[in-house]
Each structure stands twice: as C-alpha cells, then as structure tokens.
Amino acid sequence: MSIAASDGTGTLLETRGLTKAFRSLVALKNHEIIVRPREIVGVIGPNGSGKSTFFNVVTGFQRPNAGSVTFAGEPIERMAAADIVRLGIARTFQGTRLLKALTVEENVRAAAQLRHPSGMFDALLGTPRLHAAARATDAITDELLDLVGLTARAGTRASELAYGDQRRLELIRALATRPRLLMLDEPAAGMDSTETRGILDLIRLIRDRYGVAIIVVEHDMDLIMNLCERIQVLAYGERIFEGTPAEVQANPQVREVYLGHA
Ligand SMILES: Nc1ncnc2c1ncn2[C@@H]1O[C@H](COP(=O)(O)OP(=O)(O)OP(=O)(O)O)[C@@H](O)[C@H]1O
Ligand SMILES: [Mg+2]
DSSP states (O other): OOOOOOOSSSOSEEEEEEEEEETTEEEEEEEEEEEOTTOEEEEEOSTTSSHHHHHHHHTTSSOOSEEEEEETTEEOTTSOHHHHHHHTEEEOOSSOOOOTTSBHHHHHHHHHHHHSOOOHHHHHHTOHHHHHHHHHHHHHHHHHHHHTTOGGGTTSBGGGSOHHHHHHHHHHHHHHTOOSEEEEESTTTTOOHHHHHHHHHHHHHHHHHHOOEEEEEOSOHHHHHHHOSEEEEEETTEEEEEEOHHHHHHOHHHHHHTSSOO
8 A cells, every 4th residue: 555645845734724613603713733644643622622523624524614724735625525535534433434234345345446436437348447446456455354353254244343343444444545644533432441452553553554644533541642642632623732742741721621620
C-alpha cells in the first residue's frame, strides 16, 4: 500500500475558521488544526463539544457554515464525501456502520473498491485495468483481514461478529480505502482495558506500517495519553488548548473544563 504524501509543506490537513451551526447552536466555532503526515493527534473534550461535528465537516458528511478545510494542498470543504474518500481521508463512526448483512470479507472488499472503482466499460469488457484493480482489491482485503486476525472469519456475516471484532472490522474498512489520513471516532468505546490496549497497539501499527496520519477522538484518557503525540482540547465547539499529553494533563483550564477539577 502506498505511503502518505503531503503537499510538500509538511501539512496534510489544515482547518481554518471552520464553523458549523445547527440553528442557534454553534457546534464547531472557528476551528483550527494542522495535522502533518504520519502524526497521531488526539481530539478530546466533554460530550457535545464538537468532536464528531469536526469529523463530519472534514469528511464531507456535513457542510460547514464558514471556514476552510485543506487536504494535501486542496480545498475540500465543498467536496462530496465520496470524493474526499478518493482523495485519501477515511473515517470510522462513533457507532459502528458495517454492512451487516454482508460477510466480513465483503465488507472490506466493498471499501477497497471505493478508492479505485473501475468504470462500467471495464466491467463489460473485462479490461486489463479491471483485472489489475481486482487483484489489488484481493491483496488489500487479505492483508487487512490478517492484520486484525479476522482471516478465519472472512465468510462470517458481519452482524454475527463479537462487538470488538466489529470495531476492528470497521477500522480495516476505513483502511481499505488506502487513506493518507485516518479519522477514528471513539475506536475504543465500549471496550474493556485489555481490548483498549489492543486497539492502541493496532492504531500504532497501522501508522507505522502504512504511514498514515491519524486523528483519534476518544473519552478513554489512558488511550489518548499513551497513543497521541499531540492533543487538541475542545469545549463548547472551541479549541481551548493544544499540546503534548504532559502539557494537556498539566493545564489548569483543561483540568477544569474537561476533567471537572482544577
Ligand atoms: N445533526 C445535528 N443536529 C442538531 N444538533 C446537532 C447535530 N449534530 C450535533 N449536534 C449538536 O452539536 C453539539 C456537538 O455535537 P458533537 O456530536 O459534535 O459532540 P461530540 O463532542 O462528538 O460529543 P460526544 O462526546 O458525546 O460524542 C452538541 O450539542 C450536539 O447536540
Ligand atoms: Mg461524538
């Protein structure tokens, strides 16, 4: 799989003045973030602080009211979600969104095909391009199933997987689109500490092996503090602090707003 490339300035993703309102509620206000290739950045904040909204506007699921999103040098704030995936941003959702009636393997394959869909004529004529794309899809699917230990479950219906395996399947579905930036919304939600540790190791392995940048939203502070190189803190839709895990833990404003004590 290809290694992430940036626009040459060392910035992969940049938001500026990014704002999203739902009627009178400003869910995200003048948001700014810079993410560089291969970085693991955490975004934390209390419930309703705008974390998922940030994901939604960056990935084209929602249109911002104002501001810009630049990915690898291209403005993407007006782009459709499917085009943003093709450009190289993949995400997971806070609640799982698998194709539950399909098998584990079909879920990954469908995602792998999103990135390089072959045209209708390719399909009709069976062109070399189609064969090459099919081989690439096969290889990626096998590799990713192996990565999360789901090879033996390839033929199992996604709905029949245990919860933890469903979350891992969702993660490799995102990875199957060959992103340069992977955005994970609460990847360890509902997991015990052992499973959470497994997710942390998996996220780190994914960054090291595939060279992607990763943004993680999580309420699990152990995971965030141990995994992330940089953490941004949101409160009421605004960025209130950004720094290393140690700086975040030591900051009085963060402790008060987020952790509930100074
Ligand atoms: N589609 C929507 N319509 C109306 N209000 C919304 C919508 N999506 C989010 N909101 C509101 O915007 C605010 C930010 O929500 P968001 O989901 O981004 O928070 P969050 O930080 O992800 O919270 P959590 O930690 O609970 O997932 C909340 O007040 C939420 O109720
Ligand atoms: Mg959320």
